Structures are given as structure tokens and as C-alpha cells.
Amino acid sequence: MPHSLRTHGVLLRRLTEHLDGAVERWYARAGLDYRPRFTPIVRALLERGPLSLRALSDHIGVSHSAVSQTVTQMGARGWVAPGPGRDGRERIIALTAFAMERLPLLERCWAETETASRTLDADIGQPLADVLIRALDALECRPFADRLSEASAQSSGDSL
Known part of the structure; x- marks a missing residue:
């Protein structure tokens, strides 16, 4: 791979495209629009029950905006539905009956994905998740x- 294509951003995007692309095709092959x-x-909703967007964001560790966008996509496909919260501004997100009916198939896909992930871990000689967690911890x-x-300070000092 040319040096210019070996930046962290490019490598992470390529990794995500490989993993998410294959898994999304696997879901489609199983008959899931997921x-x-x-x-x-x-x-999170299976574990904790219906949650607000903010609680979902906090629980899974992604931005409120990202959760909102994903929930909108999920709602359009019938996986979740919003309900009223404690006040008019809060939306509570819950899994739909459609989602619960498809849960056994979805869980089978998750198990197959986990098995495939273990083969990738074996090929690279360590769990990929551990590497990613260490990188995130270091950045924290x-x-x-x-x-x-x-x-920048170092390179400025080097030029003096």
C-alpha cells in the first residue's frame, strides 16, 4: 500500500468498510433490513428497556446527534418507535414488535459475526477489539x- 494511504484515518475507514460492509450484506442475505x-x-434497549436519546447516547458512548440519526434510520425500517417522555421535549425510544419478532434471527447473525470475528483475531494474532480499546484508552x-x-512544538523547536 502506498505510504500516502497508510494514515490512521484511511486505515480505519477501510477497516470499517470491510467489516460493516460484509456484515450488512450478511444481514441482507438473512432477510434483514438492518x-x-x-x-x-x-x-441497549434489550438490556435497559426504553430509553431517551440522551440515555442511549450516554450508554453506548456516541454523540447525541449520531444516536438521533441512527434512531431515525431504524424507525424508518420499523425497528424502533418513539414515545413521549416526561416532558414534551424528550422522546423515549423503544423496540417495536417488528424488532422483537426478528430478534432470534438477528441474534443468530450476531453469533455468526462473533465467530467470524474470532477468526480475524486469530489471523492477526490478537483480539482486534483489544487493540481498539487500548487506542481509545490512550486517547482518553x-x-x-x-x-x-x-x-508542532517539537517540530518548531527542531527548526531553531
């Missing part, structure tokens, strides 16, 4: 913006 990005929301301790500032 995207991999729906899974954290479905699992020292954000990439700080690392960029340090690199």
Missing part, C-alpha cells in the same frame, strides 16, 4: 489534539 450501526442501540489519557500540539 445495519451494523443499529446493534449498539438494539442491545492524552487526546490526539494534545499530541498534535506536542508534535
Whole structure:
């Protein structure tokens, strides 16, 4: 691969395209109109019951905006439905009967995905999730913006 294509962003996008693309095709082959990005929301709702968008965002660790967009896509496909919250501004998201009917098939797809993931882990010699978690933990301790500032200061010092 040319050096210019080996940046973290390009590599992560290619990895996501490989994984999510294959899994999304697997869902379609199983007869599900379902995207991999729906899974954290479905699992959160199965575990905790109906939740507000904010609670979903906090629980799965992605932005409120990302959760809102994903919930909109899920609602259009019949997987979730909004309900009223404690006040007029809050929406409570719940799985639909449609989702619950498809849960056994979805769980089978998840199990097959987990098995396939273990073969990838074996091929690379370590669990990919562990590598990603370590990278995220390192960025929590020292954000990439700080690392960029340090690199800039270092390169400015080098030129003196």
C-alpha cells in the first residue's frame, strides 16, 4: 500500500468498510433490513428497556446527534418507535414488535459475526477489539489534539 494511504484515518475507514460492509450484506442475505450501526442501540434497549436519546447516547458512548440519526434510520425500517417522555421535549425510544419478532434471527447473525470475528483475531494474532480499546484508552489519557500540539512544538523547536 502506498505510504500516502497508510494514515490512521484511511486505515480505519477501510477497516470499517470491510467489516460493516460484509456484515450488512450478511444481514441482507438473512432477510434483514438492518445495519451494523443499529446493534449498539438494539442491545441497549434489550438490556435497559426504553430509553431517551440522551440515555442511549450516554450508554453506548456516541454523540447525541449520531444516536438521533441512527434512531431515525431504524424507525424508518420499523425497528424502533418513539414515545413521549416526561416532558414534551424528550422522546423515549423503544423496540417495536417488528424488532422483537426478528430478534432470534438477528441474534443468530450476531453469533455468526462473533465467530467470524474470532477468526480475524486469530489471523492477526490478537483480539482486534483489544487493540481498539487500548487506542481509545490512550486517547482518553492524552487526546490526539494534545499530541498534535506536542508534535508542532517539537517540530518548531527542531527548526531553531
